[in-house]
Amino acid sequence: xxxxxxxxxxxxxxxxxxxxxxxxxxxxxxxxxxxxxxxxxxxxxxxxxxxxxxxxxxxxxxxxxxxxxxxxxxxxxxxxxxxxxxxxxxxxxxxxxxxxxxxxxxxxxxxxxxxxxxxxxxxxxxxxxxxxxxxxxxxxxxxxxxxxxxxxxxxxxxxxxxxxxxxxxxxxxxxxxxxxxxxxxxxxxxxxxxxxxxxxxxxxxxxxxxxxxxxxxxxxxxxxxxxxxxxxxxxxxxxxxxxxxxxxxxxxxxxxxxxxxxxxxxxxxxxxxxxxxxxxxxxxxxxxxxxxxxxxxxxxxxxxxxxxxxxxxxxxxxxxxxxxxxxxxxxxxxxxxxxxxxxxxxxxxxxxxxxxxxxxxxxxxxxxxxxxxxxxxxxxxxxxxxxxxxxxxxxxxxxxxxxxxxxxxxxxxxxxxxxx
Numbered sequence: 001x002x003x004x005x006x007x008x009x010x011x012x013x014x015x016x017x018x019x020x021x022x023x024x025x026x027x028x029x030x031x032x033x034x035x036x037x038x039x040x041x042x043x044x045x046x047x048x049x050x051x052x053x054x055x056x057x058x059x060x061x062x063x064x065x066x067x068x069x070x071x072x073x074x075x076x077x078x079x080x081x082x083x084x085x086x087x088x089x090x091x092x093x094x095x096x097x098x099x100x101x102x103x104x105x106x107x108x109x110x111x112x113x114x115x116x117x118x119x120x121x122x123x124x125x126x127x128x129x130x131x132x133x134x135x136x137x138x139x140x141x142x143x144x145x146x147x148x149x150x151x152x153x154x155x156x157x158x159x160x161x162x163x164x165x166x167x168x169x170x171x172x173x174x175x176x177x178x179x180x181x182x183x184x185x186x187x188x189x190x191x192x193x194x195x196x197x198x199x200x201x202x203x204x205x206x207x208x209x210x211x212x213x214x215x216x217x218x219x220x221x222x223x224x225x226x227x228x229x230x231x232x233x234x235x236x237x238x239x240x241x242x243x244x245x246x247x248x249x250x251x252x253x254x255x256x257x258x259x260x261x262x263x264x265x266x267x268x269x270x271x272x273x274x275x276x277x278x279x280x281x282x283x284x285x286x287x288x289x290x291x292x293x294x295x296x297x298x299x300x301x302x303x304x305x306x307x308x309x310x311x312x313x314x315x316x317x318x319x320x321x322x323x324x325x326x327x328x329x330x331x332x333x334x335x336x337x338x339x340x341x342x343x344x345x346x347x348x349x350x351x352x353x354x355x356x357x358x359x360x361x362x363x364x365x366x367x368x369x370x371x372x373x374x375x376x377x378x379x380x381x382x383x384x385x386x387x388x389x390x391x392x393x394x395x396x397x398x399x400x401x402x403x404x405x406x407x408x409x410x411x412x413x414x415x416x417x418x419x420x
Contacts (some may be wrong), residue, residue, distance in 0.1 A: 001064060001066045001067075006066060006067055006070060009062075009064065009067055010067065010070055010071075012062065013062060013063060013067065013071070013303075014296075014300070016046070016062060017042075017046065017299050017300060017303045018295075018296070018299060020042040020045060020046055020303075021035070021038060021039045021042045021299040021302075022038075023042075024038040024039075024041050024042040024045070025038035025039075025042075028041070032399055032400060032403055033396065033399050033400075034159060034160050034163040034164070034399055035159075035163065035294075036156050036159045036160065036163075036298075036363065036364075036395070037363075037392075037395055037396055037399070039298065039299045039302040040302050040363055040391075040392055040395060041392065042299070042302065042303070042306075043299075043301075043302030043303045043304070043305055043306030043307075043309075044306045044309050044311070044388070044392070045306070046059075046063065046303050046306050046307070047059075047063075047303075047306035047307045047308070047309050047310075048307070048309070048310055048312070049306070049309050049310060049311035049312060049385075050311075053312060063303075063307055068304065068307060071300055071303065071304045071307075072304055074297060074300045075297070075298075075300040075301035075303075075304045076255075076265055076301075077297055078293060078296075078297025078298045078299075078300055078301055079265075079266050079297075079298060079301050079364065079368075080251065080252075080255040080265045080266055080268070080269040081248075081251065081269065081289065081292070081293040081297060082159075082293045082294065082297075082298050083154075083158075083266040083267075083269040083270040083273065084251045084269040084270065084272060084273040084289075085273065085285075085286055085289060085290055085293060086154075086158040086162075086176075086270055086273060087269065087270040087271065087272065087273020087274040087275075087276070088273045088274075088276055088282045088285055088286055089162070089282070089286065090173075090176060090270075090273065090274050099177070100345065101174060101341075101342065101345040101346075101347070102174055102177035102178040102181060103178075103181060104341045104344065104345055105174070105178040105338050105341040105342055105345070105355060105359070106177075106178040106179075106181035106182050106185070107341070108337035108338060108340060108341035109150070109152070109178065109182060109334050109337045109338040109341065109356075109359050110150040110182055110185055110186070110337075111150075111337065112333040112334070112336065112337040113146075113149040113150040113329065113330055113333035113334050113337070114146040114147070114149060114150040114189075115146070115333075116149060116329040116330075116332075116333045117142075117145040117146035117147070117148065117149030117150065117329070117330075118142040118143070118145065118146040120145060120149075120325060120326060120329060121138075121141045121142040121144070121145035121146065122138060122141075122142050124141070124145075124322065124383075125138045125141055125142075128318075130380060130382050130383075131322075131379065131380055131382060131383040132378065132379055132380065132383070133377050133378065133379070133380060135377060136377075136378055136379075140193055140378070141378070141379075143189060143192060143193045144190070144193045144373055144378050144379070146189065147186045147189040147190050147193065147369065148186075148366065148369050148370065148373070148387060149326070149329065149330050149333070150182065150185075150186055150333075150334070151182060151183055151186040151362060151365050151366055151369060152178075152179040152182040152183060152186075152334075152359050152360075152361065152362065152365065153179075153361045153362045153363035153364045153365045153366055153391070153395060154176075154179045154180060154182070154183045154266070154270075154364070154365055156361050156362075156363035156364045156365075156395055156398075157175060157176065157179045157358050157359070157361050157398075158176060158179075159294075160358065160361065160398055160399060160402070161175065161176065161358070164399075164402060170351070171351055171354055171355065171358075174342075174347075174351075174355060175354075175355050175358040175359060178338070178355070178359060179358075179359060180270070182359070183267070183365055184211065184263070184267065186365075186369070188204075188207065188208050188211070188263075190369060190372065192204045193378070203262060206261055206262065207261050207262035207263055210257075210258075210261035210262075210263070211258065211261060211263040211267065214254075214257055214258060214261070214263075214268065214271065215271050218254065218271050218272055218274075218275050219271065219274060219275055222250075222272070222275050223275040226275060226276060226277055227277060229243060229246070229247075229276075229277055229281060230276075230277025230278070230279060230280075230281045231277075233277070233279075233280050233281040233284065234279060234280050234281075237280070238280075238284060239280070239281055239284035239285055239288065243281070243285075244285065244288060244289070247276065247285060248289075250272055251268075251269050251272055251273070254268035254269055254271065254272040255268045255269045256268070258271075264368065266365075266368075301364070301367070302367075304371075305367040305370075305371060305388070308371060308374060308381075308384065309384070309385055309388045310381050310382075310384075310385050311385055311389070313381055313382045313385050314382070314385055314386060314389070319382060319386065322386060323386045323389055323390065326386060326387070326390050327389070327390045327393055327394070330360070330362070330390055330394060331360055331394060331397070334356065334359055334360045334394075335353070335356035335357065335359075335360050336356070337356075338352070338355050338356035338359045338360075339352045339353055339355070339356040340352075342355050342356070350405050353401070353405055354401075354402055354405045357397065357398050357401035357402055357405070358398055358402065360394050360397060360398060361394055361395040361397075361398040362390065362391040362394045362395060363391050363392070363394075363395040366387065366388075366390070366391035367388065367391060370384050370387050370388065370391075
């Protein structure tokens, strides 16, 4: 297809994606699920698993393989922009007060699923060759699946917290802080796997060292340098288009830096959002940019992942058995580990379970790490599809568990968020 043909098809794709996400969202709201779950399901529906199975030629016309490059670029901008907004709303004051609790929850919530993931990967390598490619060594497959099992869908977690009206609360901040640590550590693990797979140790050193240096410099030097921006907004009583452009330029640079060192663009955007001035600047930036991110760009990512998902490959009882084992291990490891750590840090039983339920959502970040594994030739389409099912189910579980634990406290917030 020519560049012109791809651009013409892109507008049609965007219309279909947005319509599908909103249509599925109508049913999701009735079941008490946030819009992000609807977008995950809509992405799978638009892919080869359902749309492609029912109308293969039509699905290929709307979503040709050549267009995936454009969709990938758009979805990268979308999730980076969304994580920048999450950083703007992140309560660093509560994070500092809860640092010890968040760290212990993150460690426990990662360690148990990681160990279970390693054990399952070694079992899969010995029992069958249909889950990892021939180039993958057993320990590489074990580390990759361990990282994929222990990761938390940080953007999804953040979106559920916002839609449930829990942003700025102890539960919301504790979950976000632990989730951020989870994902940073999981990406470092992924860097080690990719370094081993490419036989280049410097990749891991650059990724881990670069991410730490970026976070420290951004949260100290850059934050200090951005203070005049906040004072300017307070003085003028608004955030001007020039201020918005400047902030977005910095976000793009931060995303580029972390993507270049291998830790992924979303972390650069999130950390930069945390460094931005608070008060009027943060509120107005969110008000101006959030509709573009959540209403237009983020749904593209779920469709892109859905195009890589092949549920038809899971046609055998053996694959569904493996999917069940992975799902149970992921849920028990993450919820159990986070609950135990939260209880040991003095949180009550309900808050501890709520943290575990939120941390158990794997959605967005799981899909990112799976796409990397598939594109780099680490995993097969069969394991990719199994892990996508796990990501969707664990994310579906988060809202009902939260509703059950906090019945009546978040329902109003959900209704307001769903209406927007």
